[in-house]
Amino acid sequence: MKKNYLPAKAFLFLFLLMFIFLPFIPLVLTSFSYNWIWPNAMPESFSLSAWDYVLFDNSSTWQAIGVSLLIAFIVTAVNIILAVPAANAFVRYPLRGKWLFEAIIFAPIVIPPFVAVMGIHLTFLRIGLTETIFGVVLAHISPTLPYVVRAAITSYSTLSVDWENQARMLGAGPFSRFYHVVLPHLMPGIAAGASLSILISLSQYLITFIIGSGQVMTLPILLFPFISGGDPAIASSYSLLFAGMAIVALLILDLALKRYYKKKQAAAAIKGVRE
Amino acid sequence: MNQLRITQLEKKFGERKKEENPAFSLKPVHLTIEEGEFFSLLGPSGCGKTTLLKLLAGLEQADNGEVWVGEANITNVPSEARNFAMVFQQPLLFPHMNVEDNIAFGLKMKRVKRAERIERALEMLGHVGLKGYGKRFPNELSGGQQQRAALARALVSDRASY
Numbered sequence: 001m002k003k004n005y006l007p008a009k010a011f012l013f014l015f016l017l018m019f020i021f022l023p024f025i026p027l028v029l030t031s032f033s034y035n036w037i038w039p040n041a042m043p044e045s046f047s048l049s050a051w052d053y054v055l056f057d058n059s060s061t062w063q064a065i066g067v068s069l070l071i072a073f074i075v076t077a078v079n080i081i082l083a084v085p086a087a088n089a090f091v092r093y094p095l096r097g098k099w100l101f102e103a104i105i106f107a108p109i110v111i112p113p114f115v116a117v118m119g120i121h122l123t124f125l126r127i128g129l130t131e132t133i134f135g136v137v138l139a140h141i142s143p144t145l146p147y148v149v150r151a152a153i154t155s156y157s158t159l160s161v162d163w164e165n166q167a168r169m170l171g172a173g174p175f176s177r178f179y180h181v182v183l184p185h186l187m188p189g190i191a192a193g194a195s196l197s198i199l200i201s202l203s204q205y206l207i208t209f210i211i212g213s214g215q216v217m218t219l220p221i222l223l224f225p226f227i228s229g230g231d232p233a234i235a236s237s238y239s240l241l242f243a244g245m246a247i248v249a250l251l252i253l254d255l256a257l258k259r260y261y262k263k264k265q266a267a268a269a270i271k272g273v274r275e
Numbered sequence: 276m277n278q279l280r281i282t283q284l285e286k287k288f289g290e291r292k293k294e295e296n297p298a299f300s301l302k303p304v305h306l307t308i309e310e311g312e313f314f315s316l317l318g319p320s321g322c323g324k325t326t327l328l329k330l331l332a333g334l335e336q337a338d339n340g341e342v343w344v345g346e347a348n349i350t351n352v353p354s355e356a357r358n359f360a361m362v363f364q365q366p367l368l369f370p371h372m373n374v375e376d377n378i379a380f381g382l383k384m385k386r387v388k389r390a391e392r393i394e395r396a397l398e399m400l401g402h403v404g405l406k407g408y409g410k411r412f413p414n415e416l417s418g419g420q421q422q423r424a425a426l427a428r429a430l431v432s433d434r435a436s437y
Binding site: 162163165166167168169170171172173176180181184185 | 333380385429432
């Protein structure tokens with residue numbers, strides 16, 4: 001058995017190296033380069049000016065990171081609140097024309113966001129939601145919600161109604177049933193959906209740009225002009241910063257989840273000590 | 276004296292596809308069980324024993340008929356407020372709680388203080404012969420032990436058990 005794993009592992013390692021790790025090398029080099037012109041294989045001189053500009057000269061960087069994360073976490077929280085009852089309905093209730101509701105919820109994955117955003121923009125213009133963080137949050141929900149609903153549906157469909165019936169017979173009302181029995185079962189699925197939701201929200205450019213009209217500055221909005229013909233060194237620094245922000249956001253989520261499970265274990269351990 | 280009275284309880288399940296067996300329905304049941312009576316319900320598979328129990332527990336909604344306990348009509352009382360206990364065919368111990376938390380769950384729902392409910396849970400664990408198993412999680416018990424833990428969980432909360 002062990003032999004069979006080795007080629008697979010080697011392949012996976014090579015794959016990760018080629019497609020994830022290697023592209024970062026020129027990115028890092030560019031971010032520290034000064035005047036790196038073709039056909040030089042390596043930059044002629046290095047400088048910290050790009051990083052200096054991104055991190056210190058340009059105060060809007062930190063603000064943009066803050067706004068990006070704020071939007072991503074609010075969007076994810078709203079998504080979870082919407083997705084859990086939706087998944088419950090999809091899995092548990094015999095619904096006439098269920099496929100239609102599913103098609104509507106999953107449509108944003110298939111249809112390019114640009115199509116919907118133009119309409120949303122017009123509507124938001126009328127009711128004055130453009131150029132606000134609230135409007136951007138609302139607009140970010142459509143491309144992220146399908147993933148959270150998908151994950152919640154998967155979790156729900158592996159939860160037999162028997163567990164809730166058992167809790168009912170022990171006197172648990174609707175809230176207790178959800179909190180003590182359903183939520184622990186859904187947690188891994190919700191975490192998976194939430195990570196996707198955070199990542200997708202963080203990387204939205206077009207939707208933020210159109211709905212925010214350049215007033216809501218997230219990191220992709222700052223980054224884009226430099227990629228499409230600005231200073232490549234600054235673009236690289238921003239890209240690295242963006243990757244770092246996404247990784248940190250996921251780590252925070254992971255840590256929170258681990259704490260949630262640890263708290264449960266710790267509660268069990270404390271009981272053990274007392275007795 | 277509290278009796279459990281079942282009058283004309285009836286349940287029909289929705290029509291299935293024609294090739295399959297005809298839809299299952301429970302013919303009207305009329306039954307009185309005295310308090311303290313030891314009552315067994317026997318019958319072949321699929322004859323509706325579990326359906327009748329679920330109707331009594333309120334986990335299924337009856338189409339017709341009424342369920343009375345003493346002088347109270349509980350036909351429309353939700354399951355969690357009926358104060359019944361039930362041991363299901365599967366143990367259904369909550370996998371994320373250890374055995375003593377599982378057993379104490381019913382008491383927790385009744386807002387019994389933590390120290391007291393753990394004490395009562397441990398006592399009940401002893402009664403079903405699982406002393407010292409309280410800290411284990413359900414997947415660390417054998418099938419029979421799980422079933423006994425489920426029994427303890429049903430018995431511990433002073434409910435009318437069926």
